[in-house]
Amino acid sequence: MSDVNGVLDDLRPIGETTQFIVIRLGDEQYGIDIKYIDNIVRMTHITRVPKVDDYLKGVINLRGEVIPVMSIRIKMGLEPDVETKSSRIIILKLEQQGTIGVIVDEVKEVVTLENERIEKVAYDSKNEKSNFLCGVGKSDGGLISLLDLNAVVLENV
Amino acid sequence: MDVSQYLEIFLDETNEHLQSLNTQILALEQDPENMDTINEIFRAAHSLKGMAGTMGYKRMQTLTHDMENVFSEVRNGNIKVNADMIDVLFQCLDALEEYNTTIRESSDEGTNDNSALIKRLNDIMNGGSAGGEAAPAAKAEASAAKAEEAPAAGGGFQSIKLNENQQSVLTEAIKGGKKVYGLTVKVQESCILKAARAFLVFKAIEETSEIIVSDPPSQDIEDEKFDLTFSLIIVSEAELGEILTAARGVSEIEDVSGNVLSLEDVSAGTVEEPSMAAETTEAVPAEAPVETPAAVENAPESAAAQPAAQSQAPAQANAPAAKKAPNKPVVNRTVRVDIEKLDTLMNLVSELIIAKNSLVSASAMSGNSSQAVNEQIEYLESVTTSLHESVMKVRMVPIESTVNKFPRMVRDLQKKLGKKMELYMSGEETELDRTVVDQIGDPLMHLLRNSADHGLESAEVRKQRGKPEVGSIFLDAYQDGNNVVIEVRDDGNGIDTNAVKNKGIERGVITPEQGEAMSEKEIIGLLFNAGFSTAKVVSDVSGRGVGLDVVKSMIESLSGEVEVKSKLGEGSTWTIRLPLTLAIIQALMVEIGEEKYAIALGSIQTIEDIPPEDVKLVQAKEVIQLRDLVIPLIRLNEILDVPSKKNPEDNLVVVVVKKGDKMAGLVVDELIGQQEIVIKSLGKYISKCKIISGATVLGDGEVALILDANALI
Numbered sequence: 072m073s074d075v076n077g078v079l080d081d082l083r084p085i086g087e088t089t090q091f092i093v094i095r096l097g098d099e100q101y102g103i104d105i106k107y108i109d110n111i112v113r114m115t116h117i118t119r120v121p122k123v124d125d126y127l128k129g130v131i132n133l134r135g136e137v138i139p140v141m142s143i144r145i146k147m148g149l150e151p152d153v154e155t156k157s158s159r160i161i162i163l164k165l166e167q168q169g170t171i172g173v174i175v176d177e178v179k180e181v182v183t184l185e186n187e188r189i190e191k192v193a194y195d196s197k198n199e200k201s202n203f204l205c206g207v208g209k210s211d212g213g214l215i216s217l218l219d220l221n222a223v224v225l226e227n228v
Numbered sequence: 229m230d231v232s233q234y235l236e237i238f239l240d241e242t243n244e245h246l247q248s249l250n251t252q253i254l255a256l257e258q259d260p261e262n263m264d265t266i267n268e269i270f271r272a273a274h275s276l277k278g279m280a281g282t283m284g285y286k287r288m289q290t291l292t293h294d295m296e297n298v299f300s301e302v303r304n305g306n307i308k309v310n311a312d313m314i315d316v317l318f319q320c321l322d323a324l325e326e327y328n329t330t331i332r333e334s335s336d337e338g339t340n341d342n343s344a345l346i347k348r349l350n351d352i353m354n355g356g357s358a359g360g361e362a363a364p365a366a367k368a369e370a371s372a373a374k375a376e377e378a379p380a381a382g383g384g385f386q387s388i389k390l391n392e393n394q395q396s397v398l399t400e401a402i403k404g405g406k407k408v409y410g411l412t413v414k415v416q417e418s419c420i421l422k423a424a425r426a427f428l429v430f431k432a433i434e435e436t437s438e439i440i441v442s443d444p445p446s447q448d449i450e451d452e453k454f455d456l457t458f459s460l461i462i463v464s465e466a467e468l469g470e471i472l473t474a475a476r477g478v479s480e481i482e483d484v485s486g487n488v489l490s491l492e493d494v495s496a497g498t499v500e501e502p503s504m505a506a507e508t509t510e511a512v513p514a515e516a517p518v519e520t521p522a523a524v525e526n527a528p529e530s531a532a533a534q535p536a537a538q539s540q541a542p543a544q545a546n547a548p549a550a551k552k553a554p555n556k557p558v559v560n561r562t563v564r565v566d567i568e569k570l571d572t573l574m575n576l577v578s579e580l581i582i583a584k585n586s587l588v589s590a591s592a593m594s595g596n597s598s599q600a601v602n603e604q605i606e607y608l609e610s611v612t613t614s615l616h617e618s619v620m621k622v623r624m625v626p627i628e629s630t631v632n633k634f635p636r637m638v639r640d641l642q643k644k645l646g647k648k649m650e651l652y653m654s655g656e657e658t659e660l661d662r663t664v665v666d667q668i669g670d671p672l673m674h675l676l677r678n679s680a681d682h683g684l685e686s687a688e689v690r691k692q693r694g695k696p697e698v699g700s701i702f703l704d705a706y707q708d709g710n711n712v713v714i715e716v717r718d719d720g721n722g723i724d725t726n727a728v729k730n731k732g733i734e735r736g737v738i739t740p741e742q743g744e745a746m747s748e749k750e751i752i753g754l755l756f757n758a759g760f761s762t763a764k765v766v767s768d769v770s771g772r773g774v775g776l777d778v779v780k781s782m783i784e785s786l787s788g789e790v791e792v793k794s795k796l797g798e799g800s801t802w803t804i805r806l807p808l809t810l811a812i813i814q815a816l817m818v819e820i821g822e823e824k825y826a827i828a829l830g831s832i833q834t835i836e837d838i839p840p841e842d843v844k845l846v847q848a849k850e851v852i853q854l855r856d857l858v859i860p861l862i863r864l865n866e867i868l869d870v871p872s873k874k875n876p877e878d879n880l881v882v883v884v885v886k887k888g889d890k891m892a893g894l895v896v897d898e899l900i901g902q903q904e905i906v907i908k909s910l911g912k913y914i915s916k917c918k919i920i921s922g923a924t925v926l927g928d929g930e931v932a933l934i935l936d937a938n939a940l941i
Contacts, residue, residue, distance in 0.1 A: 118931040
């Protein structure tokens with residue numbers, strides 16, 4: 072597969088491509104399908120909502136709309152978020168759950184991946200993180216784990 | 229305004245109306261007396277006329293106008309429908325069809341005036357009004373005015389019809405050396421408030437002149453029932469130029485033209501309005517037919533009384549004209565608006581209120597707010613409040629649309645249940661937010677069925693108990709402060725609390741011990757539990773155990789509450805209380821720890837300052853005693869998991885809230901103040917938190933949560 076890609080890199084065949092926004096959570100890079108992204112905003116004051124799961128950080132005011140914000144880190148079982156200058160809230164628009172903000176450590180870049188360079192990941196019961204991935208994409212900058220947003224956002228039962 | 233973008237819509241709608249006219253006129257032929265059909269035809273013709281007028285197709289408008297006149301006479305019973313008339317009407321439809329085709333091809337209506345058709349229409353009208361002599365005086369006069377108008381209608385311009393009184397006034401004025409002018413005012417197409425502009429024109433003209441008659445009548449002008457032009461006949465001593473300048477001085481008036489009217493014009497009965505081109509021409513339009521009715525001769529006698537009345541305000545002065553045209557269509561000017569557009573408007577108003585709140589808090593923060601700024605903020609505040617109220621009003625509809633199906637339903641129930649009953653409704657005009665009205669139907673239906681099925685006894689039992697055989701169910705709606713109350717009341721058996729209790733025990737909803745300890749109120753509350761029905765026989769009317777719990781949850785989802793009062797043997801009353809508005813409420817802002825919360829003002833009874841030693845323990849729960857009432861305390865900081873920043877020795881700030889007749893004292897750290905807040909949903913993603921009913925955006929852009937006092941109790 073890899074040598075095929077080497078050839079295809081410059082050719083850019085007219086096939087289906089998907090654009091991803093590359094974000095950083097801790098040391099790892101993740102991709103979020105751009106079609107779900109409504110907006111990216113700086114960290115703002117998050118109003119805590121009592122009596123909800125701890126990955127739900129609260130709600131923010133996005134131009135007059137009240138939007139729930141969740142922590143992917145807590146949801147994926149990572150260390151809690153540390154707010155830095157590069158922290159951002161990505162506003163996602165999902166069909167089922169509506170508009171939700173997710174906190175990320177950094178927004179890096181936008182990449183366009185041909186669909187044939189996206190590989191499905193096998194479900195790995197030992198690795199909890201793999202539950203939240205829908206694939207791995209290969210770009211020039213290395214491997215990007217592609218987040219399965221529905222799994223990320225899905226309520227814990 | 230460029231109307232070309234509406235051409236498609238115009239053509240489509242014209243086709244629709246023509247189709248409906250065709251069908252309806254066919255139906256009319258079969259059943260000439262059917263008022264519904266006539267009304268339907270009238271409406272279609274009227275819409276066609278309006279649309280053609282808006283698009284500037286004058287010929288089409290004239291033809292439809294005359295058709296409408298005929299229908300109007302038919303509707304008023306002045307003309308009978310006959311085969312000849314139907315033929316003419318079909319020919320008119322064909323002519324309109326032709327206009328439509330021409331417009332579709334060239335976006336121009338062509339030059340065919342169809343004057344022959346118009347003449348025939350007017351002949352029909354004349355024939356009709358001649359037969360209408362037996363009609364009351366006012367009607368006869370109107371018909372006479374119509375008849376006089378008729379011959380002039382072919383010219384393509386609308387003419388002002390004069391009745392005898394007006395003629396005599398004008399004749400007198402001319403004889404007295406005053407001048408009579410005919411004016412036509414054209415409003416700019418882009419003008420939004422046509423009626424307001426017309427009013428200003430009236431006012432400007434009245435400074436120097438007296439308005440004798442207007443076309444359309446002043447009432448219609450006030451109601452904006454005119455296209456871009458209206459005509460006036462005035463009496464004045466001033467020069468025409470002066471009057472024209474005054475009228476043109478009004479903004480958004482495209483043009484005002486006028487000419488001097490001579491004695492013959494006036495006595496001709498109809499005054500051809502001046503065309504735009506023929507501005508300030510002294511000449512009488514040639515087409516104006518000279519027809520001298522007897523009216524002018526016997527005018528002087530009535531003239532003496534007239535001028536006094538004419539010197540009133542224009543509305544009054546023209547009132548006779550308005551009254552004497554009973555065949556003018558009275559159609560409510562309404563606009564159908566997509567509810568989504570209203571929601572958008574509502575959201576924008578909400579945004580405005582948030583922005584206003586920001587301004588208030590910013591000005592308070594800066595500390596150096598000047599008098600002027602404060603005044604402007606107060607002004608802004610009153611404007612946003614009125615704007616909010618108007619938008620709310622736009623969304624309000626009478627509950628009539630929902631409740632008017634109930635009489636029929638009760639009639640059917642009567643048959644089905646074999647009981648005698650009567651439904652009495654009042655307050656159908658009570659208005660509620662559109663979304664609420666749409667959803668209140670089902671709960672009300674459940675309650676009515678419940679009353680009919682469980683509440684009312686059979687006729688025999690009622691007789692034995694000395695009640696009238698026919699049971700009564702009442703549905704009363706009224707506004708009570710910021711709430712709308714809907715009561716469903718019956719004079720039936722009332723709720724048998726023992727039966728309910730036994731049923732509850734039997735169903736395992738409560739234990740026998742619990743049952744003993746329960747108050748009547750609590751037992752009645754059991755009825756709202758899911759799967760609870762006391763009907764011994766399950767009927768298809770009620771008694772399936774769904775219903776009351778659904779009623780309750782539906783009403784609660786509308787932020788309302790439902791209560792029952794019942795007396796065994798005398799009947800029960802179900803009271804539904806709904807908030808007028810769902811979107812913007814007055815709330816008390818409180819602080820708990822570092823967080824701000826809002827509590828709806830509607831549920832707050834009092835605010836108390838309680839020294840810590842007054843807090844007593846009852847069954848290991850904190851309570852306070854307030855004017856003979858024992859009220860349980862709820863420490864919000866514990867429920868909300870926020871560390872309180874208050875010293876335990878300090879006095880407690882207790883917000884006493886009420887739900888039905890239950891009370892609770894909410895302990896908060898600090899009160900911030902009363903504020904108008906816009907309720908935003910937290911979204912379904914955060915739906916687990918029952919004690920929070922929503923959120924609002926504060927002036928500083930922060931989000932504050934709204935506590936649901938009902939859920940806390």
